[in-house]
Amino acid sequence: MKHGLEAAEEHPVHLLHREATEKIIGAALEVHQQPGYGFLERVYQRALQVELVRRGCSAEVETRIQVLCKGVVVGDYDADLLVDSCVVVEIKVAADYDRHDEAQLLNELKATGLKVGLLLNFGRTKVAHRRLVF
Numbered sequence: 001m002k003h004g005l006e007a008a009e010e011h012p013v014h015l016l017h018r019e020a021t022e023k024i025i026g027a028a029l030e031v032h033q034q035p036g037y038g039f040l041e042r043v044y045q046r047a048l049q050v051e052l053v054r055r056g057c058s059a060e061v062e063t064r065i066q067v068l069c070k071g072v073v074v075g076d077y078d079a080d081l082l083v084d085s086c087v088v089v090e091i092k093v094a095a096d097y098d099r100h101d102e103a104q105l106l107n108e109l110k111a112t113g114l115k116v117g118l119l120l121n122f123g124r125t126k127v128a129h130r131r132l133v134f
Contacts, residue, residue, distance in 0.1 A: 016133060017116045020057065020084045025129055027051040028120050032127035041091050044122045045080050048091065052083060059083050065111045079108050087116045093123040097130065109134040 015021065031047045045061060052059040063082040067075040081089035090105045097119060105117040109132065121128040 017086045020087045021118060021131060023055050023057055024083055024089060024118055027055055028127050032122055037122055037125060041093050044091050057084050065108055067111045077108050087118060088114055089118045092121045094121060095123060097121060105132050106134060
């Protein structure tokens with residue numbers, strides 16, 4: 001099992017949940033054009049949900065993810081978006097990503113048992129994305 005970041009263009013034919021990730025990235029590019037950049041994460045979260053639903057995806061906002069230890073809930077996360085029940089999306093509005101952003105998404109993937117996550121950064125003049133495969 002490969003852990004870590006994987007650029008979307010590295011394995012275009014063999015991407016896990018390729019169709020979903022392509023739709024998410026396409027929707028993010030559309031959302032970044034309108035309303036544009038400079039808004040709070042919540043604005044992009046809601047706009048992305050609307051655009052994904054318009055494109056035929058299921059997109060759940062603020063999905064509660066429980067962290068279990070020996071069958072006992074010891075914590076939880078709220079994922080920004082869960083798309084098609086297979087991709088966790090974390091939305092950022094910053095000049096750049098930091099290691100905490102990647103760690104947060106990795107923890108959400110571990111807690112859900114899902115394999116694919118996307119970090120989307122709307123804090124630049126051009127939307128940036130990173131695909132994380134756990």
